[in-house]
Amino acid sequence: MLSIALTKGRVEEQVIPLLETCGIDCEPLRNKKRKLVIPLGDSLEVILVKGGDVLTYLNHGVVDIGIVGSDILEEQQNTSYELLDLQTGRCQFILASLAGYDLNEPRRHTIGTKYPNITKAYFASRGKDVEIIKIEGSVELAPLIGLADAIVDITETGTTLRENNLQVFDWLMPISTRLVANPLALKQKRSEIFSLVDRLKTMRRTL
Ligand SMILES: Nc1ncnc2c1ncn2[C@@H]1O[C@H](COP(=O)(O)OP(=O)(O)OP(=O)(O)O)[C@@H](O)[C@H]1O
Numbered sequence: 001m002l003s004i005a006l007t008k009g010r011v012e013e014q015v016i017p018l019l020e021t022c023g024i025d026c027e028p029l030r031n032k033k034r035k036l037v038i039p040l041g042d043s044l045e046v047i048l049v050k051g052g053d054v055l056t057y058l059n060h061g062v063v064d065i066g067i068v069g070s071d072i073l074e075e076q077q078n079t080s081y082e083l084l085d086l087q088t089g090r091c092q093f094i095l096a097s098l099a100g101y102d103l104n105e106p107r108r109h110t111i112g113t114k115y116p117n118i119t120k121a122y123f124a125s126r127g128k129d130v131e132i133i134k135i136e137g138s139v140e141l142a143p144l145i146g147l148a149d150a151i152v153d154i155t156e157t158g159t160t161l162r163e164n165n166l167q168v169f170d171w172l173m174p175i176s177t178r179l180v181a182n183p184l185a186l187k188q189k190r191s192e193i194f195s196l197v198d199r200l201k202t203m204r205r206t207l
């Protein structure tokens with residue numbers, strides 16, 4: 001039996017069809033209502049968690065594998081084994097602001113973001129010291145109402161940026177959903193884990 005910590009929400013919605021193409025019956029996941037522990041047949045058990053908590057469950061050894069966005073792995077400076085890029089949940093990290101924003105204006109800029117570590121590393125690599133304001137959501141609001149000069153956030157379709165008159169000033173990195181494993185589980189359940197990884201690897205190309 002393999003236990004999987006699956007990020008609920010967007011990641012979950014895009015991973016379910018992939019699991020189904022691998023022949024895994026996901027009806028219990030689709031019909032879960034408020035249930036958080038969902039057995040899928042005899043060989044898999046899914047627990048549904050927030051993305052930011054996947055590595056906590058994994059690193060405490062209470063699940064064998066995790067499915068989580070690379071944005072979170074990068075932000076949390078993940079050291080667990082990344083086994084596969086599932087190639088779902090694709091989006092991008094961007095630096096955005098209102099038209100006319102000048103990153104090179106010589107003063108300390110204020111940046112709003114849900115991802116302070118990624119933001120700090122990005123500006124450090126450009127030799128810039130910025131003030132970071134951590135925001136939990138609706139990040140695009142920050143430059144609009146004067147909380148920050150610019151934001152580092154995720155864009156997928158570009159709709160949120162467009163509807164709020166924001167422009168992209170830089171593309172930081174692409175994001176996609178990854179499969180990560182607990183190192184002990186990788187030793188103890190190697191064949192089970194790699195059998196799933198191999199199936200996912202084959203089927204992700206068909207979606
Ligand atoms: N357009 C998108 N915007 C944000 N995240 C996306 C997008 N597309 C895919 N993702 C992936 O989905 C994850 C976020 O999922 P979701 O939006 O369901 O959670 P959330 O409610 O924003 O996050 P949380 O409540 O944990 O802060 C991200 O970690 C990222 O890997």
Ligand SMILES: O=P(O)(O)OC[C@H]1O[C@H](OP(=O)(O)OP(=O)(O)O)[C@H](O)[C@@H]1O
Binds near residue numbers: 140
């Ligand atoms: O380019 P788009 O397709 O418009 O997607 C990007 C938006 O989606 C995410 O927000 P989310 O919906 O998770 O809401 P949040 O603001 O509460 O984080 C992200 O933070 C952007 O705001």
